[in-house]
Amino acid sequence: MTSSRIWSWVAFGLGVAYFLLPLVGMFEFSLRARRGEYSFDAYASVLGDPQFRTTFAYSVTMALVTILLGVLIVLPTAFWVRLRMPRLRPLVEFITLLPLVIPVVVIAFGYIRLYNTSSILPLTGSVMGTNVLLALGYASLSLPYMYRAIDTGLRTIDVPTLTEAAQSLGAGWATILGRVILPNVLGAVLSGAFLTFAIVLGEYVFAALLNRPAFGPYMVWISGNRAYEPAALAVIAFAITWACMGLISLVSRTQKHTRARS
Amino acid sequence: MPYLDISHLEKSFGTNRVVKDFSLPIEKGEFVSLLGPSGCGKTTVLRMVAGFETPSAGAIRIEGKDVVPLRPNQRNIGMVFQAYALFPNLTVAQNVGFGLKIAGVAAAESRARVQEMLELIGLPEMGGRYPFQLSGGQQQRVALARALAPRPRVLLLDEPLSALDAKVRVRLRGEIREIQRRLGITTIFVTHDQEEALSISDRVVVMNAGIADQVGTPFEIYNHPASPFVASFVGTLTPFEATVVDPAAGTVMSGGLTMNLGRALAAQAGASLPIALRPEAVHLGRASGREIVLPATAREVEFLGSVIRIRAEAGGQAFLLDTFNRHDAPPPQPGEPVEISFSGRDVVVIGGR
Amino acid sequence: MTSRVRPGPGGADPHVDGAVRAPRSSRRDLRPALNWLGIAPFLIFALLFLLLPTLNIVLGAFRSPEGGMTLDxxxxxxxxxxxxxxxxSIRISLFSALLGGLLGFLIALAMTHGGLPRAVRDPLLTFSGVASNFAGVPLAFAFIATLGRLGFVTVLLRDWLGFNLYATGFNLLSFWGLVLVYLYFQIxxxxxxxxxxLDGLRREWREAAEILGATGAQYWRMVAxxxxxxxxxxxxxxxFANAFGAVATAIALTGSSLSIAPIILFAxxxxDVLQDPSLGYAIAFxxxxxxxxxxxxxxxxxxxxxxxxx
Structure with a gap:
């Protein structure tokens, strides 16, 4: 027992070193903008850059739209599959896992080919259309995470009984989904939402290929043009990811807490 | 010398003493149950015998040799767990043959032994199946065969029936007892179900808060509970507080009623004495040999099938009584006046004979 | 069964409400079709934005400019x-997947069964959530700032230990450099x-194996x-798929100096580089x-x- 514990700590220590050093290096580098001393100049420069603000705002908006789309698509589907079509679960699960298997760059290529100006649905023809296409693309990227999170949430509640109870009280489908199911899986939905937020905010390939002014392409652009700002940006991006994951674990902990009462 | 001798066993987790000075000598081939509510330390005792927990003090001797320093895989003990702990990746035959394979038994011999075990548990055709293809009861039978296949010196059963349906539970406990008798294997059975413990065991140990409150045959435990805890935990009864009137004659008084218990009492006159009545000792109506008759009112009537349990009230005191169901004699309605009768000789004296 | 479908006041789902108003006999016949309608939005979405784009690429890879079939x-x-x-690409993905899988397994093992305190577990899992999503541009910066030619660790090694990392042939912008960076999100x-x-491994399995005489190693080999x-x-x-499709990290790290499949397709x-439309289809395929x-x-x-x- 003790030898396995020592071994565990050694492995743990090596892991900590590997995972912390790049973060330390990144942070240290971001402070080096002023010659000879540490300063937050790089951060000031980044935050003062109007392009940072517009691209960041654009990506946050995209992330929120994506979350909304994702929940609207996934929640009713996962609910319906649990309630009525359990035999389709493997198929639906398979489809939701596809974005992890098909390379994003291929999907993006497919979009450009399928929705170009000469197609039946020329989404890339206008700015708004491209925005819509980008949001839909992000929604499909978020499918694996959203579906898994929400389906796990649904597993912990008795969907058929809750549905029948609501129906016997005269509730319609919108009421059942919005007022009965959603509050019960809110934690799961939020987990999926935060994860989606983190993914969309840093996403590069879709935005770059569809030529939208998002945060990911901005980071690449600045990396080719500045020295210390990219590191500052990376620290900011890391902090945002950390915040999203922290919120997820916070949400799941409070969920556990409320569930423990029953 | 007992075959398996547990002596002065202690176990503490931090400052929490979960097993206190537990001693239990077990003869070869004996079937002993550890009975008690959850948290009473019964499972901890079993896990110390198995070797999964190290005692804080005390000894566990098998055939005179202390096994405490041995690791679980050196003790040659068989164990069946509460939840089906079959290895899901192995077939039934591979599960049963696991211990033999570890012991390096030759393939042919192992195969014969596995088949013998499968026949013993009545599943001779199931060797090629995987655990997920079996019912809960079948899985527990296979778990039993797996534990028995390497011919262990002692068999430990950790609530093996608690995850099963009521019907399967009753049937399987009979089968376990029969197999145990046939193999003559020394067995410790842990349960929180008093009916299970009473029905299956040679001896029952009733445990409470880490202490063995009483050790005895099911008959002794049920009829002569050594403590109020045993009395309340094993079976159902109506407790009374009585005052000893004449210890030599066995006369006591309770609630203005004088009773002769028909035996000498080891207590001073005037001392208070906890006594109790089992529901089956109380009779509805008068009957020969039941000298105490009380007018009462039926309060609750529970129809249990072959038995009807009635809660009646007499002189402000509640009595539980069981009466056999008879199709030509419907039970009284709640609120109906009835007569109840019992004999002083059937009164249980808690903590004495 | 039939009582399950009841009219809702808001008429949230017109299809289902329609079914209730329909005559009893036809309602039963409609049920399977209506069930499909429930997941139709999802299927249409998946078809339009996942399956058809992919299918379009696959077909495009075999379509000649004149519209016929071609293997050109x-x-x-x-x-x-x-x-x-x-x-x-395949080698980077395979190495980073095997190494990442193995190391991730060992870390998870240390966390679940290795006796690490419970207090380590939650932060470790949350951090894993962060790091596994910390791919792309920021990750590349982090490694350049750490192990690049002027990186934090490179400089520390040189100034304190007199050890020149880059003299050993190490290069962050190489095959193994990329594997090292990918491991940061793979592990x-x-x-x-x-x-x-690992949490699903039940304690009873281990104990059952142990009491049947198995050593820890035998338990792991035969059961766990x-x-x-x-x-x-x-x-x-x-x-593997995760590494194979990773574009942003590679581009941010190496520009286009390292030639791997997703970067070529991206370019x-x-x-910006090649001007052969059919090659795009071919690489995507x-x-x-x-x-x-x-x-x-x-x-x-x-x-x-x-x-x-x-």
């Missing part, structure tokens, strides 16, 4: 430079996927590892084929590894 595009995959790019991803499987194999294979497959679509084959291998292995699961 796919043949372009066998040009030495493209083959080499694919081979590099945590493996931890996240394997941990539930076979039980974990399907989850482990799944992790490797996912990690091709952007139109090649990438689908690689991940497809990887997943077929995974499914075959998994089926063989989990005969015992329903």
């Amino acid at each position: 595009h796919v043949a372009k995959l066998f040009a030495p430079s493209i083959l080499k790019a694919f081979w590099t 945590p991803l493996a931890v996240l996927i394997i941990t539930p499987a 590892l076979p039980i974990l194999t399907p989850a482990f294979l799944g992790t490797i497959a996912l990690l 091709q679509i952007r139109g 090649g990438m689908i084929a690689v991940t497809g084959i990887a997943n077929i291998i995974y499914i075959v292995l998994r089926t063989r590894a989990e005969r015992w699961i329903k």
